[in-house]
Amino acid sequence: MFKRAAAQAATRIRAPPCARGFSVSALRLANRAVVYSSPGDPTSVLSVLTYPDLPPPSPSSLNVRFICSPVNPADINVVEGIYPAKPVHTDELAQGHKLSDAVYLGGNEGLAEITEVGAGVEGFAKGDWVVMAGQQLGTWSSARSLKAADVIKVSKTVSRVNGSTLTVNPPTAYNMLHDFVDLQEGDWVLQNGANSAVGQMVIQIAAQRGFKTLNFVRNREDLETLKTQLKTLGATEVFTYDDLKERSLRDRVKQLTSGKQIQLFLNCVGGDATTQMTKLLGADAHIVSYGAMSKRPLTLPTSLFIFKNLKSHGFWQTRWYAQKTRQEREELMQKLVAMKLKEPEHEIVTIPAGDSDEQATKRVRGIIESLAQGQYGKKVLLSIEQPT
Ligand SMILES: NC(=O)c1ccc[n+]([C@@H]2O[C@H](COP(=O)([O-])OP(=O)(O)OC[C@H]3O[C@@H](n4cnc5c(N)ncnc54)[C@H](OP(=O)(O)O)[C@@H]3O)[C@@H](O)[C@H]2O)c1
Structure with missing residues (x-):
């Protein structure tokens, strides 16, 4: 175990685009997120950042692995800084490992699988699928630690695509x-x-x-x-x-x-x-x-x-989410799953494990550019693999 101050000094990451540089080889660089330092044109501000494996979740949290996370029109507006919803701004992607500068996390909705449940959390189990009950939680990530209050369990009968596009x-x-x-x-x-x-x-x-x-x-x-x-x-x-x-x-x-x-x-x-x-x-x-x-x-x-x-x-x-109770939100998700809606036309774009952060950044920016030029003509879902 590191002492906190020593760990912070040793694992300080510079903000994107120079996001690499962990100096402690014992730390597993196990996760990735699409982040940005300041709002702007997504094809120039978005970067992919690798960070260490998540520690066990806090008593009120869950660790999740994202399965798929869509890129919606509003997500682009959030990155541009022209949308009223505000993204997560943090200098700690994995608890205990500080970045040199805080970053914004991209992505608002997505389907995730629970990998670890905090000691005080009830009603969730490892392996459950969840969607986001909160807004702008940074779903363009391979894994995140989230408050249990910020997610809603969904039946595994929902397809991955419908699950990841269920909340918007x-x-x-x-x-x-x-x-x-x-x-x-x-x-x-x-x-x-x-x-x-x-x-x-x-x-x-x-x-x-x-x-x-x-x-x-x-x-x-x-x-x-x-x-x-x-x-x-x-x-x-x-x-x-x-x-x-x-x-x-x-x-x-x-x-x-x-x-x-x-x-x-x-x-x-x-x-x-x-x-x-x-x-x-x-x-x-x-x-x-x-x-x-x-x-x-x-x-x-x-x-x-x-x-x-x-x-x-x-x-x-x-606004609807902000005004409704958790029970109302859960009931609506259940109703929508039961409707067995046809999946939206989509393309799942993988950020492969073997990409360096630079390669992954180029890939993400290319996806956004193609979207802006209407080259996909359908919903793009990101699947971000854990880096190797
Ligand atoms: N208020 C909310 O809570 C909420 C929730 C979800 C979505 N939205 C908004 O709803 C809109 C649609 O979202 P989506 O995810 O369904 O989008 P989408 O699947 O990407 O579809 C975009 C639609 O906009 C049309 N379009 C694009 N440019 C146009 C133009 N200049 N003139 C006329 N039509 C044009 C497209 O028609 P073509 O096929 O002809 O290009 C297509 O029908 C977005 O503005 C999104 O932000 C709002």
Whole structure:
């Protein structure tokens, strides 16, 4: 056993990009995390940092090994420093081993397996799978020590991909479908960005509840293939934003809905097309905005507020978590697992054990660059192996 001060001096790690340099050979360099020293462009600020094996967890904590951790659009915004949620900032990735400078940890959601349970923790066992109950806990890591209060146990019947993507998109879709309008079977929901990961969850959850969905996507060469994919998931009808220019669209929609008024519009795009879409809504409808993918403002016609009593809301799953009890959060996770939702289209990208930190850093930055250029076209999940 080292005395604390000696251990700190001996195991001091310089912050990225010079993150290596443990001088005590007896320490096993067993873990890795994607970190950054200050917010900025992820393709230049993210680094992979190797750090020692985790000591046994504190009485209220658990040691976990991450299985898969997605890279969501909001995660990028957090690294850029333009998202309201704040990441973990620490100089101690493994207790007792200080870094020379504190780093931010990337990653908000993920699926992990418990490797060790703190002496005072009840209700968890080694081998259980958990998802994050807390926000921004640094899931782009191979292993972490987490407070038991910050995780929720999930059934191992969930697939690894669905488990690792359980806490952001599916609950966002579920809550938006349930918290604003008391929808009944046969009611219609309008949404844009319908092929997004959240949009696909909306389609599936709505279909399971008997709600009908009117979905809008951007036009593309293989539009018919996308329409078929979304309809296979349960979409009732799919249009493109270009269709909004056709004068006949409102009649087509009226025919489709048999004149039933649409009362819920889920918006993750903004801009002109979203403004046009509001004209498809009925009286007393609610527009719920949860994203702004077009990076354009949301403009709503005043007349809809005056004459149709339109109501406009924002939804943030992070706020939902902050306002709900642990029991409510656990119940929602259980409901979502039981729904057996189709896995989002994904690619699991491994950071191999044999990579040096420099190689792994290059790999991570390359992944983010490809994502920004739309080269993946699907959800990327990181699997970070323990370095050898
Ligand atoms: N508020 C919350 O709690 C919450 C929770 C989860 C997600 N979100 C937000 O929801 C949004 C979607 O997230 P996700 O993970 O589902 O994303 P995703 O799977 O990466 O999908 C992105 C979607 O945005 C569309 N899009 C991109 N740029 C666009 C543009 N300029 N104009 C119109 N559409 C555009 C894409 O359409 P194409 O296929 O045509 O490119 C695609 O449908 C993000 O803004 C995310 O931050 C919010």
